[in-house]
Amino acid sequence: MTKLSVVGIFANLDEDALGDVERHINRKTYAAGAQIIEPEADSSDVYLILSGRVRIVNYSLSGREITLEEIGAGGCVGQLSAIDGEPRSACVFAVDDTDVGILSPANFEKVVKSHPSVAWNVISELARIVRTSTRRIVDVSTLGANERVIAEILRRAQQVCDDKGAATLSPVPVHSEVAGRVSTSRETVARVMGSLGRKGLVNKIDSGLHVPDVRRLEEFLSESIH
Amino acid sequence: MTKLSVVGIFANLDEDALGDVERHINRKTYAAGAQIIEPEADSSDVYLILSGRVRIVNYSLSGREITLEEIGAGGCVGQLSAIDGEPRSACVFAVDDTDVGILSPANFEKVVKSHPSVAWNVISELARIVRTSTRRIVDVSTLGANERVIAEILRRAQQVCDDKGAATLSPVPVHSEVAGRVSTSRETVARVMGSLGRKGLVNKIDSGLHVPDVRRLEEFLSESIH
Numbered sequence: 055m056t057k058l059s060v061v062g063i064f065a066n067l068d069e070d071a072l073g074d075v076e077r078h079i080n081r082k083t084y085a086a087g088a089q090i091i092e093p094e095a096d097s098s099d100v101y102l103i104l105s106g107r108v109r110i111v112n113y114s115l116s117g118r119e120i121t122l123e124e125i126g127a128g129g130c131v132g133q134l135s136a137i138d139g140e141p142r143s144a145c146v147f148a149v150d151d152t153d154v155g156i157l158s159p160a161n162f163e164k165v166v167k168s169h170p171s172v173a174w175n176v177i178s179e180l181a182r183i184v185r186t187s188t189r190r191i192v193d194v195s196t197l198g199a200n201e202r203v204i205a206e207i208l209r210r211a212q213q214v215c216d217d218k219g220a221a222t223l224s225p226v227p228v229h230s231e232v233a234g235r236v237s238t239s240r241e242t243v244a245r246v247m248g249s250l251g252r253k254g255l256v257n258k259i260d261s262g263l264h265v266p267d268v269r270r271l272e273e274f275l276s277e278s279i280h
Numbered sequence: 281m282t283k284l285s286v287v288g289i290f291a292n293l294d295e296d297a298l299g300d301v302e303r304h305i306n307r308k309t310y311a312a313g314a315q316i317i318e319p320e321a322d323s324s325d326v327y328l329i330l331s332g333r334v335r336i337v338n339y340s341l342s343g344r345e346i347t348l349e350e351i352g353a354g355g356c357v358g359q360l361s362a363i364d365g366e367p368r369s370a371c372v373f374a375v376d377d378t379d380v381g382i383l384s385p386a387n388f389e390k391v392v393k394s395h396p397s398v399a400w401n402v403i404s405e406l407a408r409i410v411r412t413s414t415r416r417i418v419d420v421s422t423l424g425a426n427e428r429v430i431a432e433i434l435r436r437a438q439q440v441c442d443d444k445g446a447a448t449l450s451p452v453p454v455h456s457e458v459a460g461r462v463s464t465s466r467e468t469v470a471r472v473m474g475s476l477g478r479k480g481l482v483n484k485i486d487s488g489l490h491v492p493d494v495r496r497l498e499e500f501l502s503e504s505i506h
Contacts (some may be wrong), residue, residue: 064326085505090293106370112414112417113418114418114419114421114423118421118422120415120417120418120422122417122422132409133407134410134411135403135406137403138404138407138408138411140411143410143411143414144414161374163400166396166399166400166403167396167397167399168396170392170393170394170396170399171393172402173392173393173396173403174389174392174393174399176403177363177392177399177402177403177406178363178364180403180407180409180410181359181360181363181364181406182364183410184406184409184413185360185364185369186368187410187413187414187417188338188348188369188413189369190368190415190417191338191346191348191413191416191420191463192338192339192340192484193340193347194417194463195340195344195346195420195463196340196344196346196463213322214418218368218498237417237420237421237422255349265311
């Protein structure tokens with residue numbers, strides 16, 4: 055059984071405190087593809103991802119699907135409704151087989167209020183989401199679809215850039231996943247990736263997608279915009 | 281001197297606790313138009329808005345300005361850097377003459393960790409920002425500029441809708457402010473507002489912008505999308 059200590063917001067809790075939280079948790083397993091949170095359901099539970107991977111998606115007024123985030127083991131979803139009591143803002147699906155721990159809103163609030171370190175970790179996690187969202191709002195408001203794809207690849211490359219200025223994204227980013235994340239179509243991602251490949255800005259290797267010169271990709275994006 | 285009790289995140293603190301926070305605060309006044317937070321500055325202070333109004337803006341890679349939010353008395357800006365230690369994500373300007381209380385990141389963390397109610401209020405405020413951002417990402421990813429303007433007016437009307445289904449937005453929304461908020465131009469907002477006016481969906485009255493039938497505005501938006 056996966057320990058609760060994998061959960062990021064509980065990172066600073068000692069064994070006693072973790073044992074106390076464990077008593078308020080219901081464990082459940084979802085098969086890949088299963089829906090974990092549906093907006094219509096009248097529930098405000100918090101889901102702690104113990105193993106596996108989930109995708110948070112939202113739908114436009116016209117029904118188009120927008121991927122907001124993918125979250126792996128240690129993450130936490132569904133906290134917004136537990137915090138403000140409002141309806142669910144999004145759907146959550148299991149991408150892989152996923153084990154979760156489920157915490158009621160009342161118990162979530164109790165744990166947050168009894169453990170300053172948990173409160174601070176929840177605050178840090180929400181701050182991270184706000185930063186990511188802000189960047190995405192600016193991108194999608196001001197860049198064309200092609201540039202948003204390049205900006206997304208660039209951001210991922212910058213996060214794993216080595217001291218020679220190269221990066222390898224491993225595994226190779228899935229076109230449909232990138233498309234959902236930057237609000238465009240899979241076809242657009244495929245076209246842009248093909249074009250970057252022909253320019254030598256990226257190339258597929260055994261271990262993933264190689265970006266030989268991250269700075270050059272940045273310059274290319276900058277030239278595309280101005 | 282404005283009392284600290286106007287600040288939303290301190291709503292549940294008693295006089296003693298407020299006095300304790302007061303000792304860690306520096307007060308400062310900014311004239312309308314002054315820059316309060318600049319991204320280049322190496323500061324992670326939190327700004328508590330005691331009176332007045334501020335605008336949070338971000339800039340695209342090509343330099344276009346995007347309004348993220350306007351915040352009035354009782355609000356709080358600059359907390360992201362105090363939380364994660366990363367550079368400022370945006371600029372903040374005083375819209376009106378604005379009094380602020382400035383709290384260092386160390387003192388902000390101390391207050392949050394010593395008062396569970398403050399921690400919960402900070403969490404609630406961040407959750408509100410995440411919800412607003414998510415809605416905006418979905419809108420800007422899937423709606424055209426005209427529809428985003430209508431959706432913004434509709435959301436504001438829904439918030440103040442009376443039991444007869446009518447709403448008055450007071451004061452009349454400023455076109456440039458709406459434009460910044462939905463990532464379009466002032467001219468587009470003016471054109472859409474003119475068109476809504478001619479259709480009788482909105483009309484200017486002494487006290488503000490009147491929406492005689494909020495439901496009809498919602499139907500009009502829905503028809504524009506499909």
